[in-house]
Amino acid sequence: MLSFVFPAAGQPPDAASIDWRPRAELPPEQQARLPLFCRGGYVSPEVGGEATITGEGGPVNASALSARYEMDTRLLLEGDVRLTQAGTTLTGDSAVYDQASGQVDIAGPMTSRSPGMLLTGDQALYDANSGYFSIEDATFLFHQSEMRGQASFISRPEDQIIHVEGGYLTTCAPDRNDWSLVASDIRLNRAEGYGTAKHVRLQVKDVPVFYWPWASFPIDDRRKTGFLYPTFGTSNTGRGMYLSTPYYLNLAPHYDATLTPQYMHGRGLFSEVEGRYLSPFGESVLQVGYIDDDEEYRKEFPGEDGERWGLDFQSQANFGGGWTGYADYSAVSDNDYLSDLSQTLDISNATQLLRRGGVRYQDDWQMFEAYVAGYQVLTDRNIDPYSQLPEVVYGATVPAGIFELGLESQYTRFDRDNEDLTGLNRAVGQRTRVIPELALPLRTIWGYTRPSVSLDQTWYNLEDYELGDPDFERTVPVVEWDSGIYLDRTTTLFGSDYNQSLEPRLYYVYSDAEEDQDYIPNFDAGLRSFRFDNLFQPNRFVGGDRVGDTNQVTVALTSRFNSLANGAETARFSLGQVFYYEDRDVTLNGRGGGTQSESSYAGEAVLRPLDTLDIRVSGLWDHREHVTEEGRSVLAYHSPDYRYLVSLGHTYSRGTTPDNRFEQMDIGGIVPVTDNISLIGRWVFDSQLDNTVGTLAGLEYNNCCWSFQLVQQRYQTDGEDVEHRVVFQVRFKGLGGSGGTESTLSDAFYGYEQRERQLFGVRP
Missing domain, CATH: 2.60.450.10 (Lipopolysaccharide (LPS) transport protein A like domain)
Incomplete structure (x- = not known):
């Protein structure tokens, strides 16, 4: 019909x-x-x-x-x-x-x-x-x-x-x-x-x-599978002019590869390959770069053959039942490889390359981890860091009636090339550390108290140790008492309803450590940075080779504002101070001791008045001299559609002398001037050098079928050299793009990766 x-x-x-x-x-x-x-x-x-x-x-x-x-x-x-x-x-x-x-x-x-x-x-x-x-x-x-x-x-x-x-x-x-x-x-x-x-x-x-x-x-x-768009660019250091033609191989649903042959002016033909493999347990990524005869390198280092290479392997695995595994291995042929050649390796700014692999187990009450780790150092330092061959860590917390039993334990064998070293730097060997703890945790809806006693017991079995018996131990009893109260009320600010909390906290710690620990080699110790989060740590040192002597109490107060409409934390203010009842005598390289009876004030403030605005301020204030010792302030804003990205930052450290004072200010943003055109800019100024140490300027054009970014970057390296380069990107919707501004802009702007996903549906 x-x-x-x-x-x-x-x-x-x-x-x-x-x-x-x-x-x-x-x-x-x-x-x-x-x-x-x-x-x-x-x-x-x-x-x-x-x-x-x-x-x-x-x-x-x-x-x-x-x-x-x-x-x-x-x-x-x-x-x-x-x-x-x-x-x-x-x-x-x-x-x-x-x-x-x-x-x-x-x-x-x-x-x-x-x-x-x-x-x-x-x-x-x-x-x-x-x-x-x-x-x-x-x-x-x-x-x-x-x-x-x-x-x-x-x-x-x-x-x-x-x-x-x-x-x-x-x-x-x-x-x-x-x-x-x-x-x-x-x-x-x-x-x-x-x-x-x-x-x-x-x-x-x-x-x-x-x-x-x-x-x-x-x-x-x-x-x-197919050719990706070519990439080309220039820099006044390292690479010069370059042109690459990547080729993508979609080998199977669970593995692929990208081959990137490229010509570099003055160096020759350089090739990189990236392979990705997805197994039922996790993902592995291998990146390799190779050049047979680097002409510029032979000119700079007569006698070298010009053959150069680099690789980076990373793997994550989940075996189930709480077991995971990981591997991270990087290596290069020479110290200048990364700055001269690498474009795809995720290690381009490193001064030492980590090699680490291990397994980890974790459930509700215990954790176990075993790994080996080492480093390739890319600087001309006299002493290399120690390798851990291996390190085994076990920790557990179990209830025992009204008490709580805890255990932290660690075994490590430290090793390195010590042929040309002397004194404590020459020592290698084994360290075993066990910290059992007995605690009485008491909690109610309005507060908590947790007194505890622990014993930090460490054994050393050393080789090439020149200060006496290479087998010795250190025992340090530690007493802690952590208490806090939670008070809250409802309040109204700027027409919105909030739940405001008031959380005073009192933390006492006593450590009866021996005053002189300079006879112990420093395998992995460091001085913990002094900031609000670290006011509640029993040891002012990190690592296992120094345990600080202390008799101190921390007094702190935190107030939070949570929206009653959605429960989100809109603001948090914290302030704390440490009061010392005895001098601190244990030091590490002359640092960490002290005779003052009270610390500087450590505080932080986090405000999120809008879903798109974050303001964070932290710092140390010396009330005795009425000066700021350290400070960090960050304001980050993005519009709901991420077309606007704006950030303001200030970092300050007073230092111990005027020569090591540090102060930098930075301002950056991606701001649309029309529906299609946005301006890109960032400026970093160092007050101590009285000089601009970094700038980034460019523009971005977008319409619904293509986009273009052109960015000029200039920054000061560790010395007085200034590197400048021009990078760009053209993206054709549905076909990909050429150029490479993503890494430059994602490092410079907080929220840039979210912006790329929001506007273009891509991941940098």
């Missing part, structure tokens, strides 16, 4: 224009996802019809203004023809259906619509048995990827395969081709999510800028 509808007047527009809607006409949920610099989007209507003809491919739905049967041969349809079969709908001015062959010839301006795809053209040939169709002078649109284009001829030789001859494609909005890929032959595989093309030109505003004899590219979010 045929149904008849009135014909549409005039010639239909191209495929993209049919389903394009301005921003104001899109569904509300689609508008909310659309960045401000996008003018609109595509809407795909449902496909439907009535069954009137039967072919081998399934029922064919047909409608027209008039129809005429030629008995057992043909069906002729005239006026607003509509044919639907297996989710595909074709429309035209007229159609002839051959019953014997199942072939349908459609004339006049026609369209073909299937889920996620729309095609238009002058005329079409459709096979109702196989689903094959061909369209002349065609246009096309894929809704999911927002990819559109036109061609002299389009065909569908099989399901999910589209063949485009003499055409182009782009993801730009209708009526503007800011960029396009033009090719003599394009094959789109919708089932696999990729396309291939022959004799491809990348055109910007109809101007050819790049040519490939053959190219493969994604048409959705799935990974695909």
Whole structure:
């Protein structure tokens, strides 16, 4: 049975224009996802019809203004023809259906619509048995990827395969081709999510800028083997001019690789490879770089052969049952490799490379970890750090009636090359440390108290020790009493309701450590930084080779403001001070001792008046001299859509002398000046040097089909040298991009990675 509808007047527009809607006409949920610099989007209507003809491919739905049967041969349809079969709908001015062959010839301006795809053209040939169709002078649109284009001829030789001859494609909005890929032959595989093309030109505003004899590219979010866009840039140090052409290998669903051959001016051909492997237990990543003959390196270091390499391996595994494993191993051929060559290794700013691997177990009451660790040092220091070969750590906390039993234990063998060392620096060997604890934890809804007694017992079994018996021990009893009260009330500030807490805390610690511990080698000890979080630690040293003598009490107060509407913490203020009842005699390299009876005030404030604004202030204030010893202030703001990123920072350390005083100020931001253009800038000023030590300036252009970033960076290295470089990035929506501003900008701006995901749906 045929149904008849009135014909549409005039010639239909191209495929993209049919389903394009301005921003104001899109569904509300689609508008909310659309960045401000996008003018609109595509809407795909449902496909439907009535069954009137039967072919081998399934029922064919047909409608027209008039129809005429030629008995057992043909069906002729005239006026607003509509044919639907297996989710595909074709429309035209007229159609002839051959019953014997199942072939349908459609004339006049026609369209073909299937889920996620729309095609238009002058005329079409459709096979109702196989689903094959061909369209002349065609246009096309894929809704999911927002990819559109036109061609002299389009065909569908099989399901999910589209063949485009003499055409182009782009993801730009209708009526503007800011960029396009033009090719003599394009094959789109919708089932696999990729396309291939022959004799491809990348055109910007109809101007050819790049040519490939053959190219493969994604048409959705799935990974695909093929060339990535080339990267090139320049720097006044290390690399100079460089050009790279990455090639991505999608080897299997659980592993892939990226090969990056690149030419560096003055150095030669340098290649990097990154491999990623995903197992049922976790993920592993291996990165390797190699150059056979670095010409610039041979000139700088006569006698060297110029062969250079670097690698970085990282792995994380979850074995289940509380067991995990990890490995992190980095190595380079020479100290200058990272600054001269590396572009993909995640270790480019390191001065020493960690090699560490181990296993870890944790449940509700105990923890176990065993690992080995070592380092490759990239500076000309005389003494290398110790390796741990191995280190084994075990800790547990168990209830025992009203008491709580705790245990911390550690065994480590420390080793390093000590052939040219003397004194305590020459010592290597084993250290075993056990700290049992007995505590009485008492808690109520309004507060808690926890007195405890522990015994810090350490045994040393050393080699190459020159100060006496290499086997000795140290025993330090420690008494702690930690107490706190929780008080709260409801209050109203600036028209909003809050729960305000008042949390006084009293922490006492007594450690009967021997005053002189300078006979003990320093394998891993350091002085703990003095800040609010560390006011409640029993030992002012980190590591296991120094235990501080102390008799002190910490008095602190914290107040929090939590919104009654959503429970979020809007503000937190904390202030504390330590009172010493005895002098501190144990030192490490002359630091850590003291005779004053009270410490400076340590405080911090965290405010989040808006979901998009964070303000953090911390510092130390010496009330005796009325001076600030240390301070750090940070203000970070981002707009809800992350187009605005603004940060202000100030860091200050008074130091012990004017020569080691440190003070820096920085301000940075990414600020849009129009819907499409944003300015990028950051400035770092060192007050002690009375000099700018870093600047970053650039601009960003965005529209819905491409973006461009150009950034000039200048910064002072550890010496007085100044490095400057120009980096850029061009991103074509749906095809990726070239250049590399991500690492530079993500290091400079808090929230940059969230901004990339929000605006572009990508992860830097």
